Amino acid sequence: MKFRLYRFQPESNQPPCMQDVELDIDPAGKMLLDALLELKAKDDTLAFRRSCREGVCGSDAVNVNGRNVLACITPLADLKQPVEIRPLPGLPVIRDFVVDMEPFFRQYKSIKPWLINDDPEPERERLQSPEERAEIEGAYECILCGCCTTACPSFWWHPDRFVGPAGLLQAWRFIADSRDQATEERLDYLEDTYRLYRCRGIMNCVEACPKGLNPTESIGRIKTLLVRRKV
C-alpha cells in the first residue's frame, strides 16, 4: 500500500515535509494503526501516540485523507491510496503526528468537568431514575481524543476563547446530570460570545466523532436552556 506521511522533526532544522512510503501489507481485517506500527518497525523515527488499540482511550487521533479519525479503528481496506496521514489540524505540532494537546485540555478543564453537589453525602447512592440517567447518554462516553474540536473552524480561529465541541459536550454532560447542582453557574460561564456562541452549527464535529456522538446537538440544548432562562 502507498502512504504519504507528514514528517516533522524539530531538531533536524528542516521544515515539515511529506514522505512517500510503500508498505507490503494485506489490508484485509487490519486497521490503520497496524500499518503505522509496521511502518515504525521499519523506521523507528516515526512518532505517534497509541495505547488501547481498540478505540476507547483516544490516543491515536490523526488526520487521514482529510478526515480526523482514530487510527486503531479505521479499516485499512476502506482508505483511498495514497493514504495521506497528517497530525490533527489546529494544534501545534511537536513532531510527526504528535500534536500539543494542551489548548484542547485547557478548554476541557475550563468548564469544570466534575460533578458539583454541595449536599451532605447520603449513606448510600444518590438515586437517579433510568430516565434521568438516559439524559447524559451520548455525552459521558466522550474519550477526549480531540477529533471533533480539531475539525472545528471556530476552534482553529479561537483556540484560546472558544471551548470547542468536546469541552461543550462535557459541559452538557454535567448540566444534564440530575445529580449536579451547578447548572446556573455553568450556564453563566458559557453565556459568552466566544466560549459557546462561536459554534456556528457547521457540524464538522458530528462527522468527525469516532464514537458516533453528537456535540452539535448538545450545544443546541445548552443554547435552548440559555434562551429559556431569559424568557
Next chain:
Amino acid sequence: MDKRSFDAIIVGGGGAGLMAALQLADSGFKVAVVSKVFPTRSHTVSAQGGITAALGNVSEDSWHWHMFDTVKGSDYLGDQDAIEFMCREAASLVYELEHMGLPFSRLENGKIYQRAFGGQSKNFGGEQAIRTCACADRTGHALLHTLYQRNLAARTQFFDEYFALDLVRDGEGYCVGLTTLNIENGEPLLMEARATLLATGGAGRVFSNTSNAMINTGDGLGMVLRADLPLEDMEFWQFHPTGIAGVGSLITEGARGEGGYLLNDRGERFMERYAPHALDLASRDVVSRAIATEIYEGRGCGEHKDHVLLKLDHLGEKIIAERLPGIRELSIRFAGVDPAQSPIPVAPTAHYMMGGIPTNLHGQVVVPARYGPEEPVPGLYAVGECACVSVHGANRLGGNSLLDLVVFGRAAGRHMVGYLRENPYPRKPGDENIQRSMRRLNRWEEARGGETVAGITRELRQLMQKYCGVYRSRKVLAEGLDRLNGLFGRMEAISLGDTSRVFNTARIEALELENLMLVARATLVSALAREESRGAHTREDFPARDDDHWLKHTLYSLEGDLLDYKPVRLKPLSVEAFKPKERSY
C-alpha cells in the same frame, strides 16, 4: 539534572494511582501524578463489565459471601486478611464513586444497576449472585474519567508524558523518589518525595495475544526488580476466556452475565461438561481451560478450528444496545460480526497479572528482611495491577480488579498521609542510584549491533505465548527460559535508528522492552519452580493442587534468579478462615 520536589509522588495515572492521589490532594499535601500517557489513556479505561460490591440492590447479599467467592476464586492463594478488607470496604467505595459523579447505570428504583458475573455466589457457594455494579459496559472508562475529574478539582499536579525510569533510595533504604524522562523534550528529571507510590498497571504486552493496551509493559515491576526488591507470584497470569479471536480485544464477562453462552463447532454448550452448576459463569481459569481443551481436541470453530463462539443474539437487540453497546461496537469493528445477529468468535487472551509487587493491605511494599518476610520498605507503596496484596491469589474474579484499584488506592493514600506526618523531613537521595539510572538511559544513544527493539519485542511476545500459555510443563517452560536467555544476550546488540530527544518514542519502546524482559524472566522462573496446578497456573506434569507443598507465595529476585517463599495469610481480620477445599463450579 533538573529536580522537582513534592510531598508524595504517584507513578501511574490509572484508577489506583488517581484514587491514591485524591486522598493526598484532599488532605492538603503537594502530590504529583507522573504518567507516561495522558491519564485518561491509562488501561483502566478498557475495563468493561463492572466493579463488584455486595450492595444487594438486586437480591440479598453480603460482603462475607463476596469474600468467600474471592477466596475460592483465588484457589486459596489469596491472603484472607486483605480479601476481607477489600470485600468489607467494597460497598462504601462504590457509594463514594457514585457521589463523585460516576454515571452508573440504574435500576427502575433509581439504585445502582448490578449484573451477574463469574464466580459470584450467594450463601457461600449457593446460587448465582448479582453483585457487579456497572456503567453499561464502559465501567472502567466512567471510573477513570470520574477520578481524573475529581483530581482536577482537587488541584493534583499532573506530569503527563513523563516516563518513570528508576526508584531512588537513600543509604538506609528509604525510597526518596525516582528518576524520570520528559518524553516531550527528552530531558531527565529527578523527582523527589518522602513517599512514592507505584500504580503502573499490568504487563500483558509480554504475551502476543492479549487484551492489554500497548502501554502495559510492566514499568513499575522493572523498577522494583532493578532496585533489588522481589516480585510475588509472577507465575499467575489470567487468560480471559473471551478475547475476540485473532485480535485479543476483550468481550466482557458481563456478556455471559447478561445471559450469553459459549458453543463449540457442534453447537454444543460445552460448559455443561466442565462446570455443571455455574456453566458459563464459572471462574475465568476454569472457562479458559475448557475453551483451550475444546480447541485442542478438535472441536474449535472456523477454518482453523482455533476459536469457539459466544452467542448473544437471543438476548435481543434492546438488551444488547442498552447494556452491551461497547462490546457490540468492538465486535462489529474487529470481528465483523454484530452480536445481535450472530455469535462472536472468541478465544482465551492474556488479560491480567495476579502477581506483582508484594504489599500489605496499606499498600506498603513489604519484603523479607531481618525480622520477617513482610517488612515495609519505608516510603514505598504500590497498588493496583502492579501490586500483589494478594487479593486475587492464583485467579482473579471478574469485577474485582476495579474494586482492588479503588479500595487499595484509598487505603494506600490514607496510609501515606499518616506516613508523611510522621516523616516530615526529606532525605538525601543516593547519587549512585541516580548515576546508574542515567547510564541505563544513555546506553540507548550508542549504536551496538543490528538488532531492533521491534524485532526482539515480537520474538519475546511469541516466546511467552508459546512457552508460558494456558497449559504449561517443565519441558516447555525450561525451553522458554533457555530461549529467553538467548534474547537477553541479543538485547546488548540493539541499536536505535532514532537518537533524537524530542518525543523519541523509539527510546521509550526500548526502555519498555527492558521492563518486559524482566517480567518475562520473573514469570518463567517462578512458573518453572511451582510444581502444582493452582488457579491460572496449570502444569500438565503436575495436574493437581498440592497444598502440602505449595500453599505459599513465590518471591522472585532478579539477582541470581533467586526464589524465596512466604506463607499465605490464612487468617482473616475478624471472621473465621475459609479452609482450603476442592474447588468446583
